[in-house]
Amino acid sequence: MNVTILLFAQARDRAGRGRIELELAEHSRVADALAAVKREHPDLEPLWPHLAVAVDGELAPADAPIRDGVEIALLPPVSGG
Numbered sequence: 001m002n003v004t005i006l007l008f009a010q011a012r013d014r015a016g017r018g019r020i021e022l023e024l025a026e027h028s029r030v031a032d033a034l035a036a037v038k039r040e041h042p043d044l045e046p047l048w049p050h051l052a053v054a055v056d057g058e059l060a061p062a063d064a065p066i067r068d069g070v071e072i073a074l075l076p077p078v079s080g081g
Helices: 009-015 030-040 042-050
Strands: 001-007 019-023 052-055 070-075
Touching: 001 030, 009 042, 009 052, 019 030, 030 042, 030 052, 042 070
Parallel strands: 001 070
Antiparallel strands: 001 019, 052 070
16 A cells, blocks of 8 residues: 655654655554654654654554555644744
C-alpha cells in the first residue's frame, strides 16, 4: 500500500523535503510507517520525542492501523501566545 508522510517545520528542514512517499505492506500500522521514515531519515532522531502524529487529519497512536492512500503528518509542537 502507498502512504504519504507530510513533514513540517524542523522535520521538513532536517529531511530536506516536506513529503515522503512510502510503500508499506498491507495491514501496516502507524508504527510501521514511522519506522520506515526513521530508517530513511536518521537526521530526524532528535525530533521524534516531540512530534505528534496525525492520520488523515486526526491524531493517531502508533498502534493505529492505516490503509492505502492515507496521509500521515508529523506535527511539531506549537508554541505562542
